[in-house]
Amino acid sequence: MTTISLGYLGTALHAGCASAVARVLDAHEVEVDFVDSDESELPGMLEEGAIDLLVSAWLPRDAHLVQYGMRVLGTLYRPFYCWASFETVSSLSGLSAGEIDVAITSRSDQKQMEVLIGQTDALAGVTVEICDEEALYAAVHAARDAGRKALVFLAQPHALFNDEAFRTIDDPNLPGEMEGCMLVRESVAACADQDMLDELSEMTLGNKVMSAMDHAIQVDGMDPEEAAEAWQRGRLVAR
Template sequence: MKKIRIGHIGLSFHAASAALVEQVFEKHGWQVENSASPHQEMFERYGRGEVDMLVSAWLPASHEVYLAPFIDNTVKLGVLYHPYCIWGVPDYVPERDVASVEDLLKPEVQARMEKRVQGINPGAGISRFSRAIMEEYALEQAGYQFHNGREEECYGAFEQGVKEERWMVIPLWHPQFLHHRYAIRALREPKGLLGGQDEATLIASKSVVENFSTPLLAELRALSPGNAAISELDYQICRQHKTPRQAAQLWSQRQSLK
């Protein structure tokens, strides 16, 4: 039996994508070894040959800087979804008051808005973009503070804040499970610091792709669940306590009935 080592960034929605890819390989008779690491470390492991495939690289804005040293040995197999980063607010925050990042500087908004902007790990694209936003819009001078932390710190702070109907900003992205449950309005960001829309690209080393059969390669290239599906899978994992494999199986079963 052929073996494939699949790596993914250690966040739940990346685990959901990896589970979908794992199903494809198992369907074609491959044995799959799955592992996860933080953003930059995962790409370094891929570059060292510790994993054969990475699910997935957000290209070009978020992860190209990590993939660049290894691009010559990389095959781009397909695009799973189209992610993009946002600074968002709960939809109960009136758009007439807060429609853009610049509005965070209005005195009347500063009086109501939470000053702590809770992010995730420092290697994430959204974290890099958020630090740039803090600097370019002089938000620290207005009392705002951006904090890196565990992903559950970010998500939990948002959910608790929604329960209390507090005004707050969340650095987030699509797809992500909070979008499956909550209406989160993206703020306009005129300076273009959030990277735009990426392509969540399934990448693999050239040497391993040479061993893929034509049907396997075709199915991998065709796999494109999209943002809404990944957000739903992520919600099942994070809030309905399903494993990535269980969530992927349920989604695939529904797709087969369509």
């Protein structure tokens, strides 16, 4: 096998992850064709066979994608949805009414956040700020700079978590960790080099590296390949 179509969702986080995986493929002399997609397009692209290797699916949330002739390969990191803040808040149950000025999230997570707000008395009537995914980092820092106490609903890993002062907040209403896995097409795996598949199945990035790559791309202006190279050379975070 000389070429693999490497699919990923068109965000900085997933682009960085795909570029890191591509470095393994390159080492096995496999040419990589990058294929970006949005979430709504992804099932159709998999069904058409346009993607040989998907980086990455969040299981069990994305388990339905396996039906398109794919199989799970390895676990790169462990994403989870959470509340987080620069404020010192240990849990939602410990919040007092009026303690938080604004709740911020991206458009893709808006409905989920609004349901959770409805379950938390201390957040009743709180101002809600919705922004595009790529604007979330700036929106949170703008609120912080303005002295507004912000609560953020998002998935970890994220560029915001590259700052150790940005911490998750306990909420028993949220599910636990998922697995950020690759999905490889069965027909491609059948003829791929087994050593390459073994190396991919053992590859681990972790949430800390993923957040750092997201920050390098979103905030520092690196392109995904530069961020992946920085990780591989140990210049991004301790591996």
